[in-house]
Amino acid sequence: MNNKEKLLKEEILRMSGVNPVKCMRCGKCSGTCPAYDEMEYHPHQFVSMVESGDIEPLLESKSLYRCLTCFACVDRCPRNVEPAKLVEAVRLLAVRKQGANHLKPEDVAAVLDDDTPQQLLVSAFRKYAK
Amino acid sequence: MKVSYFPGCTLKxxxxxxxxxxxxxxxxxxVTLEEIENWQCCGGVFTTSKDEVATKLSSVRALKDAALKGQPLVTVCSACHNVIKQTNYAMLTDPEFASKVNRYMAEEPYNGETQVLHYLELLRDTVGFDAVKEKVVNSLKGKKIAAYYGCLLLRPAGVMQMDDPENPRIMEDLIRALxxxxxxxxxxxECCGGYVTVESPALAARKSADVADNAKAAGADMIITACPLCRYNLIKNGSELPVVYFTELLAEALGVKEDTNE
Amino acid sequence: MQRIGVFVCWCGSNIAATVDVKAVAEALKSEPGVVYSADYQYMCSQAGQDLIKEAVKEHNLTGIVVCSCSPRMHEATFRKTAAAAGLNPYMVEIANIREQCSWVHKDIPSGTEKAIILGKAAVAKVNLNTPLTPGESPVTKRALVIGGGIAGIQTALDIADAGFPVDIVEKNPTIGGKMAQLDKTFPTLDCAACILTPKMVDVAQNDKIRIFSYSEVSEIKGFVGNFDVTIRKKARYVKEDVCTGCGLCVEKCPQKKIPNEFNLGMDNRSAIYIPFAQAVPKVATIDAEACTMLKKGKCGLCSKVCTAGAIDYKQQDELISEKYGAIVVATGFNPISMEKFDEYAYSQSKDVITSLEFERLTNAAGPTAGKLLRPSDLKHPHTIVFVQCVGSRCASCAEKGKEYCSKICCMYTAKHAMLTRDKYPDTDVYVFYIDVRTPGKNFDEFYRRAVEEYGVHYIKGMVGKVTPEGDKLKVRASDLLNNKQLNIDADLVVLAAAIEPDKSARPLATMLTASMDTNDFFTEAHPKLRPVESPTAGVFLSGACQGPKDIPETVSQAGAAASKVIGLLAKDKLTGNPCVASSDELMCNGCSSCERVCPYGAISYIDKEFRMPDRTVAIRRVASVNPAVCQGCGACTVACPSGAMDLRGFASGQIMAEVDAICK
Amino acid sequence: MQVKEYKPLIVAFCCNWCSYAGADLAGNNRLSYPADVKIIRVPCSCRVNPMFVLRAFQRGADGVIICGCHPGDCHYTSGNYYTRRRMALLFSMLDYLGIERDRTRLEWVSAAEGAKFAATMNDFVEKVTALGENKRLEDLRCKK
Known part of the structure; x- marks a missing residue:
């Protein structure tokens, strides 16, 4: 791990409060993840990649925006690792960068329909934009 | 009996x-639901990152409002409930977070004193399902109803503490009472696809179909939910079963569905 | 005043090179009580020991200080020497001037100075030594085995084989335990019943062994060699000595809808029942909760058909008191409840089963007569998914499951998978694992055979969700090595549930004052060197009550526990360690502080009469230490607020004298 | 006049089953530590009455160290847990009385840890030496 990777890792761990060494590599998080097929990096990879400081590829990955934050991985993890919190921390790190908002107000019109609940837009902006 | 009530943006x-x-x-x-004054949107989702403070302030203000009245805070929407309950838990268990938040709070600090209840918990623990059963005027006998919890009501289980996250029964008990x-x-x-419907409609469609198909295969005639986003996703993605709010079913059974003023 | 002799050993040059032994002997000569002082090259040699013996006689010594190697080395030697010279062996103290002085220090002046101080401390201690005699207690030559599974059966047979009478207490109507429910056993695949039932018959026919079936231990008093045990023999409403086990009552009983425990509720039994054909004792039992006669006073059919007249609806629980010299705990295990793991849909589908249920499904005496049929529709399953580690290896903070590895699941799953593929080659078998753990003789070979010869699909990853839909179970799981999520339509899902100690173990441990870990497994006296003994003297551990174990391990532990019991029962009297706690009754105020800290339950309270200064008699509650049970740790001496409790051989005054001698 | 080099007086209580054996092992391996350490053997660390510690300081000891089996390894199952609690209270009280924290110590040394025993003693003696003579609790009536 070089210095930059170390700093990134520390930041992610601090934000998420997750300790990736608790993971015993059982893969239950990825076995239960409903968004698995849409993700380039899967929940168990988030855990092991953060642990090894391999965070740059995660920051670039679309996987960040496919996590449903449904907490299935958190509740079903036998070791209480809480992978979803890692995904969230990495995503925040990505969207907090200048001009890195993943969802922009002008994109919204396309997804709106008559029944769209307000909750959907609020949640999406909170997840995808700073 | 009076309780504080946080309706949330979608319910308006x-x-x-x-x-x-x-x-x-x-x-x-x-039970009288007293809508708290000047409530603001809960934010829709709880950001788990420890350094997010500003986005959680509106929830804390609602919680503090209830605390000042000495009432529990009741929500109906699953998302509002999830956000407010998780925020309250963080205020209660994370002193560093609480102290940061309290710098934004006028006068008295708030430290997670309020009891956060979902409407279902209010029915189960305060009113009691037996009392609900007694008030039923239109029994829903013969209906086969699938209770869809989604992810927000139950998880994370350690925080939400509403029911067994893998084998819940609170809505099933309500259905029985009715x-x-x-x-x-x-x-x-399982998740309906939630807000990811904005990012990947196909993923949300698959997840909603998984839920709706499974409920149909299990022999239900309708699905009930507490979450507007779940309902939206299920209907939009072609649920063959009708998807209704649990409160509608409750109102129907209690004979208050048709309002004479309407 | 003591007459003390000091003997300084050179240990060749081991001590003499760094410590001026002559100076030490000289310096200690003037210590209080010392009347003789000498040095010698090898004090532990025959000549050295003779020197001590002669000095004792010549100088009329009452105490001995040997400045030599560690007491862990030769304390026993010099105590024997003292005894041979007619002294009480506990009048000897050792000053450790080799391991803790000459070997760790470099220069002679400081080494010599320290050796003198250590010698002075020993002399100060001996001045306060008193002769000690180990207590003796008789041994009741009968053993109690609690639990009648394979662990209890093997222990009882081994003890009886040595000629000692044994009683087995089993809470169920028959002995046999979990092993009786198994189909085949790994890694040899011999049938469990074929190797277990002959042993059950041996137990029944052994005139040294009594079986108290359908019974529980309700009270335990006493201590090693002298336990007083009360056994509650539950009413089974059938006279055990009259019933012939013909089974006519079982056949005629109209109440036939009771879930059959032996088949884990997968079929039904009648209200009067014999658990299985090879049950020992083979007598019927009436389930009082289910019997119409016992509940409503109507029916009585079993009584009418019983030609032996064995039915007795008026039978009551019976209390039996017996004395035992040793107690063996063999309470065994159970799979944990799958309630908290409903992501696997155990409560939602009959076709999601535990491994123990799978054993019954494949067993010829099971609910499907040995045909592998899934419970919901009795169709042959074509795709079976086995899930490992369900509830094992969970984080302690995870609120569900157990922290430990259940140890037996990897092997029995390999067995299930292999047998399924062997009998039904058209079946696809998947095993999801985190790690495959096979440390045992022929174990890994067995598992590799399942993969290589039988074509079982072993996939590293975990099942995340099971969704029953139609007649299929949709299994979502991860395949970590291929970095894929798998979706399998299975017909049967088998969960390798973690195992936990039987619920009866915790109250039993309280009765025995035997310690348990946080998982309710009994703790052993030493994890390496005393693995079959409980820290409580006279209590031994056999089988899975001490930790997860397979059958070979259980049987070897059962034998080891039996040999420890035999070693104890072979003695006529037990000689204790005389360095035990004792309480000064005049100072004791009966506060119970000492009782609470004692890990052995050696302290009890007695009401004692005291003659008061005004010649009246008062009755006070005072602590009383049972020297046969006390191990001499001294925890109570510090807990005692009044200073009444002291430890023989390490008395407060003696240690204080050592402190003073060192700090002079 | 020759200034005498300051040598601290250290009393060490070692439990018979682990730490005393650990000290023996340090000897077997010839791992040296200062001769200022004098060991008193007790059956279990829980036999150490806080009174013994106070007495040592009263009589002029400069440091007291108690060694026991590692938590969970106690020969008597739970003795060292009592020690841990008792000594936590005692040491904090001594600290309050002015006996510096570095003069008291509780250490877990197993029978296999000869090296740890020697290292612990070296470190402890060094720390006590740095603090100098203990006069706070010494009873001058005990001085000759």
Whole structure:
């Protein structure tokens, strides 16, 4: 791990409060993840990649925006690792960068329909934009 | 009995009837929902990152408002409930977070004193399902109803502490109290696709179909939910079963569905 | 005043090179009580020991200080020497001037100075030594085995084989335990019943062994060699000595809808029942909760058909008191409840089963007569998914499951998978694992055979969700090595549930004052060197009550526990360690502080009469230490607020004298 | 006049089953530590009455160290847990009385840890030496 990777890792761990060494590599998080097929990096990879400081590829990955934050991985993890919190921390790190908002107000019109609940837009902006 | 009530943005707009039925049913059961003043949007989702403070302030203000009145804070919308409950838990268990938040709070600090209840918990623990059963005027006998919990009501289980996250029964018990037959289906605690419908409609469609198909295969005639987003996703993605708010069912059974003023 | 002799050993040059032994002997000569002082090259040699013996006689010594190697080395030697010279062996103290002085220090002046101080401390201690005699207690030559599974059966047979009478207490109507429910056993695949039932018959026919079936231990008093045990023999409403086990009553009983425990509720039994054909004792039992006669006073059919007249609806629980010299705990295990793991849909589908249920499904005496049919529709399953580690290896903070590895699941799953593929080659078998753990003789070979010869699909990853839909179970799981999520339509899902100690173990441990870990497994006296003994003297551990174990391990532990019991029962009297706690009754105020800290339950309270200064008699509650049970740790001496409790051999005054001698 | 080099007086209580054996092992391996350490053998660390510690300081000891089996390894199952609690209270009280924290110590040394025993003693003696003579609790009536 070089210095930059170390700093990134520390930041992610601090934000998420997750300790990736608790993971015993059982893969239950990825076995239960409903968004698995849409993700380039899967929940168990988030855990092991953060642990090894391999965070740059995660920051670039679309996987960040496919996590449903449904907490299935958190509740079903036998070791209480809480992978979803890692995904969230990495995503925040990505969207907090200048001009890195993943969802922009002008994109919204396309997804709106008559029944769209307000909750959907609020949640999406909170997840995808700073 | 009076409780503080946080309706949330969607219940004032696209899910007006979720709110309306909740209020009428509560009134019929002897509970007054006092809408807290000047509430602001809960934020829709709880950001788990420890350094997010500003986005959680509106929830804390609602919680503090209830604390000042000494009332529990009741929500109906699953998302509002999830956000407010998780925020309250963080205020209670993370002193560093609480102290940061309290720098934004006028006067007295708030440290997670308020009891956060979902409307279902209010029915189960305060009113009691037996009391609900007694007030039923239109029994829903013969209906086979699948209770869809989604992810927000139950998880994270350590924080939400509403029911067993893998084998919940609170909505099934309610359905029984209303005279109908609950249909347990495995995907009742799986995600509908949530906000990802904005990012990947195809993913949300698959997840919603998994839920709706599983409920149908289990033999249900309708699905009930507490979450406007779940309902939206299920309907939009072609659920063959009708998807209704649980409060509508409750109002129907209690005979307060048709409002004479309407 | 003591007459003390000091003997300084050179240990060749081991001590003499760094410590001026002559100076030490000289310096200690003037210590209080010392009347003789000498040095010698090898004090532990015959000549050295003779020197001590002669000095004792010549100088009329009452105490001995040997400045030599560690007491862990030769304390026993010099105590024997003292005894041979007619002294009480506990009048000897050792000053450790080799391991803790000459070997760790470099220069002679400081080494010599320290050796003198250590010698002075020993002299100060001996001045306060008193002769000690180990207590003796008789041994009741009968053993109690609690639990009648394979662990209890093997222990009882081994003890009886040595000629000692044994009683087995089993809470169920028959002995046999979990092993009786198994189909085949790994890694040899011999049938469990074929190797277990002959042993059950041996137990029944052994005239040294009594079986108290359908019974529980309700009270335990006493201590090693002298336990007083009360056994509650539950009413089974059948006279055990009259019933012939013909089974006519079982056949005629109209109440036939009771879930059959032996088949884990997968079929039904009648209200009067014999658990299985090879049950020992083979007598019927009436389930009082289910019997119409016992509940409503109507029916009585079993009584009418019983030609032996064995039915007795008026039978009551019976209390039996017996004395035992040793107690063996063999309470075994159970699979944990799958309630908290409903992501696997155990409560939602009959076709999601535990491994123990799978054993019954494949067993010829099971609910499907040995045909592998899934419970919901009795169809042959074509795709079976086995899930490992369900509830094992969970984080302690995870609120569900157990922290430990259940140890037996990897092997029995390999067995299930292999047998399924062997009998039904058209079946696809998947095993999801985190790690495959096979440390045992022929174990890994067995598992590799399942993969290589039988074509079982072993996939590293975990099942995340099981969704029953239609007649299929949709299994979502991860395949970590291929970095894929798998979706399998299975017909049967088998969960390798973690195992936990039987619920009866915790109250039993309280009765025995035997310690348990946080998982309710009994703790052993030493994890390496005393693995079959409980820290409580006279209590031994056999089988899975001490930790997860397979059958070979259980049987070897059962034998080891039996040999420890035999070693104890072979003695006529037990000689204790005389360095035990004792309480000064005049100072004791009966506060119970000492009782609470004692890990052995050696302290009890007695009411004692005291003659008061005004010649009246008062009755006070005072602590009383049972020297046969006390191990001499001294925890109570510090807990005692009044200073009444002291430890023989390490008395407060003696240690204080050592402190003073060192700090002079 | 020759200034005498300051040598601290250290009393060490070692439990018979682990730490005393650990000290023996340090000897077997010839791992040296200062001769200022004098060991008193007790059956279990829980036999150490806080009174013994106070007495040592009263009589002029400069440091007291108690060694026991590692938590969970106690020969008597739970003795060292009592020690841990008792000594936590005692040491904090001594600290309050002015006996510096570095003069008291509780250490877990197993029978296999000869090296740890020697290292612990070296470190402890060094720390006590740095603090100098203990006069706070010494009873001058005990001085000759």
């Amino acid at each position: 707009n696209k899910a007006v009837m979720l709110d309306e039925y909740a209020r009428r049913s509560a009134e019929a059961l002897g 005279g109908a037959e609950p249909v347990v289906f495995a995907n009742r605690n």
